Amino acid sequence: MELNLLDLTKEFSDIKAVDHISINLRPGIIGLLGENGAGKTTLIRMMTSLMKPSTGKILFNDQDIYKLNEEYRNVLGYLPQDFGYYPDLNPLDYLGYIASIKAIQPSVAKRRIKDLLQAVSLWEVRKKKIKKFSGGMIQRLGIAQALLNDPKILILDEPTSGLDPEERYRFRQLLSSLASDKIILLSTHIVSDVEHIADQIILMHKGKILDSGSVDELIQNIPVRAWKIKTDLTKASSFKLNGLITSSNKTGDNEVIRILCKDAPDSEAVPDECTLEDVFLFYNRKKSEPYVIL
Numbered sequence: 147m148e149l150n151l152l153d154l155t156k157e158f159s160d161i162k163a164v165d166h167i168s169i170n171l172r173p174g175i176i177g178l179l180g181e182n183g184a185g186k187t188t189l190i191r192m193m194t195s196l197m198k199p200s201t202g203k204i205l206f207n208d209q210d211i212y213k214l215n216e217e218y219r220n221v222l223g224y225l226p227q228d229f230g231y232y233p234d235l236n237p238l239d240y241l242g243y244i245a246s247i248k249a250i251q252p253s254v255a256k257r258r259i260k261d262l263l264q265a266v267s268l269w270e271v272r273k274k275k276i277k278k279f280s281g282g283m284i285q286r287l288g289i290a291q292a293l294l295n296d297p298k299i300l301i302l303d304e305p306t307s308g309l310d311p312e313e314r315y316r317f318r319q320l321l322s323s324l325a326s327d328k329i330i331l332l333s334t335h336i337v338s339d340v341e342h343i344a345d346q347i348i349l350m351h352k353g354k355i356l357d358s359g360s361v362d363e364l365i366q367n368i369p370v371r372a373w374k375i376k377t378d379l380t381k382a383s384s385f386k387l388n389g390l391i392t393s394s395n396k397t398g399d400n401e402v403i404r405i406l407c408k409d410a411p412d413s414e415a416v417p418d419e420c421t422l423e424d425v426f427l428f429y430n431r432k433k434s435e436p437y438v439i440l
């Protein structure tokens with residue numbers, strides 16, 4: 147099973163929200179990582195066939211998704227950024243309603259709704275009105291509705307926004323537990339949402355893919371390493387000219403700086419482990435930032 151994005155572009159008057167993107171997606175968890183406005187939602191809306199690309203194609207198993215039409219939508223599960231739920235319904239009635247829209251047979255739907263509510267830990271509150279739910283509970287219900295038709299492709303747009311760290315953790319556990327035979331695409335601007343669960347990360351910036359691959363591959367592909375240096379406060383600011391400072395901790399007259407640059411910025415500098423956060427910071431550094439690769 148594969149989803150092939152071929153030279154996709156989406157223009158809104160003078161904005162190229164998605165700019166000549168080509169990528170091949172296979173089963174596993176794929177993290178679509180980019181800052182706000184990178185073009186993630188636009189890309190996702192094209193992948194769900196809700197929006198037509200200005201140019202390019204999307205092929206599901208070699209067939210154009212717009213030609214497959216309903217056949218494609220039957221294998222797709224989608225959780226938009228703001229999914230429409232009915233606050234006065236309870237999860238049982240809400241999912242029953244969605245199942246009828248998706249034309250799932252009532253006997254199949256009944257069993258599936260029970261399984262899903264148990265999987266997302268909402269079975270105990272199946273008769274409670276959704277308006278009494280926390281943000282995390284609502285997002286879990288959103289996942290359940292996206293999974294109702296047992297989709298082969300599951301697309302989740304910023305599913306962790308509004309969740310607290312504990313809820314985000316549980317959400318990641320849930321995603322990891324989903325069958326590995328699905329293509330699961332999760333868009334986010336939060337590195338920790340995808341760092342430990344994604345098989346593949348797609349780094350998006352200003353409508354383009356900057357890099358894609360495993361976390362280790364992305365780390366290897368940046369031309370900088372991380373270094374830690376203990377320095378005195380007067381010297382500390384000079385390091386800002388040498389690389390991208392990712393953290394600094396003051397202790398008395400000293401400061402411990404963590405910096406991204408190509409080579410050791412000082413004889414005292416010791417190498418530190420690079421992370422996906424470093425990759426994200428490197429690609430999203432501001433043009434105005436004094437940045438010199440040593």
Ligand SMILES: Nc1ncnc2c1ncn2[C@@H]1O[C@H](COP(=O)(O)OP(=O)(O)OP(=O)(O)O)[C@@H](O)[C@H]1O
Nearest residue numbers: 158161163180181182183184185186187188189304
């Ligand atoms: N319907 C539209 N009309 C005009 N411009 C749009 C439209 N939709 C998106 N854009 C622009 O396209 C760019 C990409 O937006 P998009 O929503 O795809 O990014 P994103 O990465 O999903 O960000 P966010 O997480 O903030 O939604 C932005 O500059 C946005 O303003």
